Amino acid sequence: MALDEPSNVPTTSITKRSSGDESATYSGLNLARTIKTVFRRSSDHITYINTTNISTNTNDAGPLTYSNSFWVDVNEYTGSKALMISNQLSHSCKLFQTDGIILKKITRRKQKAYRFKLGNHLDIITWKNDTKILRLDSVKDIRIGEMATNYREEYGISDEFSNVWMTIIYNISKNKLKALHLMAENTKDFDLIFNCIFGLVKSRKELMESISVPDNEKFANIHWHTTVSERKEDESKDTLSFEDVKKLCDRFHIYCSSNYLQIFSRIADVNQNDLLNFQEFQSFVKLLKKRREIENIWNAITNGSQKLSLEQFRHFVIETQNEYYTKAELRNIFKQYMKKESDSDGLFIDEEGFIKYLNAQNAMHETKEDYTKPLNHYFIASSHNTYLLGKQYGETASVEGYIQVLQRGCRCVEIDIWDDDSGPVVCHGFLTTAIPLRDVIDIIRKYAFIVSSYPLIISLEINCNKENQRKTSMIIKELLGPMIYYGSQDPSLMLPSPKELKHKIIIKSKKTKHYSLAGSMTSPPSPMDSSTVSSFSSSYESEVDNNHNTMSTPSFSSSKHTISKEKAKRRNSNSSMTRVRRINLKNHIEVIHEMLEISAIHGLKFRNFSLSESKATTHCFSLNEKKLDAMSMDKSLNLSIDKHNRKYLMRVYPNIFRYKSSNFNPIKFWKSGCQMVALNWQTKDLGQQINLAMFQLTNQKDDVLHSGYILKPPTLLPVVSKAKEIPILYENLKKERKLKDVTIQILSVQLLPNLKETKNTKKDETFGSYVIFEYIDDEEPLSFDVTKNGTKISSCEASTIQCKENGFNPTWETELKLTLNCLDFTFIKFTVMANGVPLATSCLKLSYLKSGYRHIPLYSLEGEQYIFSTMFIYTKVIDQ
Numbered sequence: 001m002a003l004d005e006p007s008n009v010p011t012t013s014i015t016k017r018s019s020g021d022e023s024a025t026y027s028g029l030n031l032a033r034t035i036k037t038v039f040r041r042s043s044d045h046i047t048y049i050n051t052t053n054i055s056t057n058t059n060d061a062g063p064l065t066y067s068n069s070f071w072v073d074v075n076e077y078t079g080s081k082a083l084m085i086s087n088q089l090s091h092s093c094k095l096f097q098t099d100g101i102i103l104k105k106i107t108r109r110k111q112k113a114y115r116f117k118l119g120n121h122l123d124i125i126t127w128k129n130d131t132k133i134l135r136l137d138s139v140k141d142i143r144i145g146e147m148a149t150n151y152r153e154e155y156g157i158s159d160e161f162s163n164v165w166m167t168i169i170y171n172i173s174k175n176k177l178k179a180l181h182l183m184a185e186n187t188k189d190f191d192l193i194f195n196c197i198f199g200l201v202k203s204r205k206e207l208m209e210s211i212s213v214p215d216n217e218k219f220a221n222i223h224w225h226t227t228v229s230e231r232k233e234d235e236s237k238d239t240l241s242f243e244d245v246k247k248l249c250d251r252f253h254i255y256c257s258s259n260y261l262q263i264f265s266r267i268a269d270v271n272q273n274d275l276l277n278f279q280e281f282q283s284f285v286k287l288l289k290k291r292r293e294i295e296n297i298w299n300a301i302t303n304g305s306q307k308l309s310l311e312q313f314r315h316f317v318i319e320t321q322n323e324y325y326t327k328a329e330l331r332n333i334f335k336q337y338m339k340k341e342s343d344s345d346g347l348f349i350d351e352e353g354f355i356k357y358l359n360a361q362n363a364m365h366e367t368k369e370d371y372t373k374p375l376n377h378y379f380i381a382s383s384h385n386t387y388l389l390g391k392q393y394g395e396t397a398s399v400e401g402y403i404q405v406l407q408r409g410c411r412c413v414e415i416d417i418w419d420d421d422s423g424p425v426v427c428h429g430f431l432t433t434a435i436p437l438r439d440v441i442d443i444i445r446k447y448a449f450i451v452s453s454y455p456l457i458i459s460l461e462i463n464c465n466k467e468n469q470r471k472t473s474m475i476i477k478e479l480l481g482p483m484i485y486y487g488s489q490d491p492s493l494m495l496p497s498p499k500e501l502k503h504k505i506i507i508k509s510k511k512t513k514h515y516s517l518a519g520s521m522t523s524p525p526s527p528m529d530s531s532t533v534s535s536f537s538s539s540y541e542s543e544v545d546n547n548h549n550t551m552s553t554p555s556f557s558s559s560k561h562t563i564s565k566e567k568a569k570r571r572n573s574n575s576s577m578t579r580v581r582r583i584n585l586k587n588h589i590e591v592i593h594e595m596l597e598i599s600a601i602h603g604l605k606f607r608n609f610s611l612s613e614s615k616a617t618t619h620c621f622s623l624n625e626k627k628l629d630a631m632s633m634d635k636s637l638n639l640s641i642d643k644h645n646r647k648y649l650m651r652v653y654p655n656i657f658r659y660k661s662s663n664f665n666p667i668k669f670w671k672s673g674c675q676m677v678a679l680n681w682q683t684k685d686l687g688q689q690i691n692l693a694m695f696q697l698t699n700q701k702d703d704v705l706h707s708g709y710i711l712k713p714p715t716l717l718p719v720v721s722k723a724k725e726i727p728i729l730y731e732n733l734k735k736e737r738k739l740k741d742v743t744i745q746i747l748s749v750q751l752l753p754n755l756k757e758t759k760n761t762k763k764d765e766t767f768g769s770y771v772i773f774e775y776i777d778d779e780e781p782l783s784f785d786v787t788k789n790g791t792k793i794s795s796c797e798a799s800t801i802q803c804k805e806n807g808f809n810p811t812w813e814t815e816l817k818l819t820l821n822c823l824d825f826t827f828i829k830f831t832v833m834a835n836g837v838p839l840a841t842s843c844l845k846l847s848y849l850k851s852g853y854r855h856i857p858l859y860s861l862e863g864e865q866y867i868f869s870t871m872f873i874y875t876k877v878i879d880q
Helices: 028-041 074-078 087-098 145-154 159-164 187-212 216-228 232-236 242-251 258-268 278-288 292-302 310-320 327-337 351-360 400-408 437-447 466-483 538-547 567-573 576-585 593-597 625-633 635-645 667-671 686-694 725-736
Strands: 101-106 111-118 124-127 132-135 139-144 165-173 176-184 378-383 412-418 456-463 505-510 531-533 589-591 601-604 619-624 649-653 676-679 709-711 740-750 768-776 783-788 790-792 797-800 811-820 827-834 837-845 852-859 865-879
Touching: 087 111, 087 187, 101 187, 132 165, 139 145, 139 187, 145 159, 145 165, 145 176, 159 165, 159 176, 159 187, 165 187, 176 187, 216 278, 232 278, 242 258, 242 278, 258 278, 292 310, 292 351, 292 811, 310 327, 327 351, 351 852, 378 456, 378 686, 400 412, 400 437, 412 437, 412 676, 437 466, 456 466, 456 589, 456 676, 466 505, 466 593, 619 625, 625 635, 625 649, 625 667, 635 649, 635 725, 676 686, 686 827, 686 837, 740 768, 740 827, 740 852, 768 811, 783 790, 790 811, 797 811, 827 865, 837 865
Parallel strands: 378 412, 378 676, 412 456, 456 505, 505 601, 601 619, 619 649, 649 676
Antiparallel strands: 101 111, 101 176, 111 124, 124 132, 139 165, 165 176, 378 709, 531 589, 740 811, 740 865, 768 797, 768 827, 783 811, 790 797, 827 837, 837 852, 852 865
8 A cells, every 4th residue: 555645734723523513613712721721720641651562452552533523723822831741751752853763654665764853833743854744633543563564564564573663544634544654763763753643642632522522520621711710719709690501501512401401500509699600510510411321320230339349340340241351350440440549448439430431341342253264255345336426327436435435444346447538437337427547546556455454356347448458457457566366277266265365456357158267367467369248337237228218318517536647638538428429338348368367256247057157266246136136036046146155256236226326235135145245335324334334344433443354154154065955054053043132221322413403493492302223134023122211113113212301411211122033134223313303323233232331333324423422322132
């Protein structure tokens, strides 16, 4: 992955970006005072880290920021002295500022040493005589040790340098990441620069978070000392009216009705004069943010005590959370949250520490996949028409489509290649504008392994003439070079495993039945005779066949995202006449040998499962959803599909009539063993939500790196010689399985984002929030009941009760019970509603979810993760 040098990033404006709400701009003066107050009163300091002892756990890999973070040029308003850091970190920063550190910058083309320095305001890192700048506020993650292995291996750097290698992932725009690969001369220099960057990024991130969602004390401090008075003696004066309190809550996106806030304000107003002093205001904040549902859990496990002992904590972790640790591990966890004092009862955790513990726990099981099985044993995260950002027609094709899906963990992308005066281009036939193929391949080269080190499959749909096919082959070999996997000489052998194919790119293209699949694939191709194949685009093939005589030519706009230097040719390629002419190429496209030999997987048009071509492990059938659905209706064919996919590859893609880029439910195709279920990633509908949940590609807040490969469940792995053996196989496995009793409690939501439609309206005084629960599978649960605080809507849906007037941290404590056959393909979805309007969602694979009390992430309807908003749930799964 060769990435460009970081460019200068413009200073971000003073804007607080709140998920789900319009930006609220603060005045420079008030913001400056706010930041100073936070720094002055914060007691948190950055700990200096010895990188030799850093855990390989992904949570310790580095600081993580998000696209919706509160971005602000801190030092422009506070000055570097305001940044409260440890003395040891401060000393390291001074060395980094004055002397700099020699680091080797690694790219695909070269390795060159530069002197890197920290800027005077502790906000930027410069090198190449200050001509190159990396802003610390753009840093998303710092990966070292095991977390950086895939980057280091990709550039051929041996393990002996693992302790001095660092990869910095940073944003250059909202949805675009880049990587900076660095190697220090020794561990001392490495420790110094890592601690400086890690410490500073962490401190700046915590500052942003403290302003966005401050805790009880900081919340009170920020408001009082920025709008009332900074003087200590004024804290006892009764100053804040209820209107002041209401405005403050609006400012920090705490949306509750006036009546709801008035109740807490009156309780906090000790002297009942309708004005709050500083101490009373702190009491108000504490009441507002109280977690009643956690208080109930606390009282149950402590028997009403104010202290949680080590033994009580151990019992809760093992029995309720269903997690197992050694005594030493449990004690270390306990120490992280215990009260820093002792008495006759010994050490303990108080309720505040217990809440911090619950907030810090990951909701999902860590991925521990076996990547040593043949490629056909895995489900592969796959994209359909990757170059499109919206609908299937009339859209602007863009390389951004590839950037976005590769950064999310997609492992199979699609490229439709067509003729153009300027050479091979990527487009959806005459339906969209076009972009040069070279631009697409170059982007794939840069982003192929930025998230996952496991193989990337490029599914080519070749619709161009021989000359442009030769150009295509040359472009692929030139840009991808040693990353290309040419395949095996013997197509009867099993496919290699994802582990064997790490950092490799697999080309998949169609071929004819006349060309032997046993040709040599071990060396770069040489010119040979071409073969004839109807290699029309898999999805476009249906479009032309079904709609050629009725579809009119839409009006198109020119592409905004292509990066070809030949602008005149590009404009010509995007003209309507050029695109319309492409329709005449639909018959008998000749795929030349140069293209077939760089392709380790050969797509075949399905005729039947008995042909000799379908016995080679290198073949792959591609079918649209309608065709595969129709085949599945035939019992014999359905068994043949299942049998085929236990040994060979299959790809399924959306039907033509999904012109708005909607998606089907992928579960039924996974259940048939189909490895590449290609979806429209540009659409965040239910189908794509299930897809992302399957591959755990939504859990990015904890920065868990997922491979894009999921090993099929045991029911789909055994190879059978005859299709009639499959029912017997399923029946035997069913006998061995036990039914699952599932309990799910929807307890509460924290820091619920505001819904624009309810803000500043009469509804704001009466709004109510609730949650819709959905059970998602291709078969109904054996039983499904709402046992507390909710209503059953259908055999697969239920609703919580309404929590009226509280749109900030509503509580429901709803309980659901289900009985299921198994959890292999069971998904659950939560949708938070406000005034009947969807506000946030979370779709999860049930088997990935940890037992016990967990905070799960929430997402906007556009698929963006809310930074601070979470849903608090309880889950328990037991065998009957």
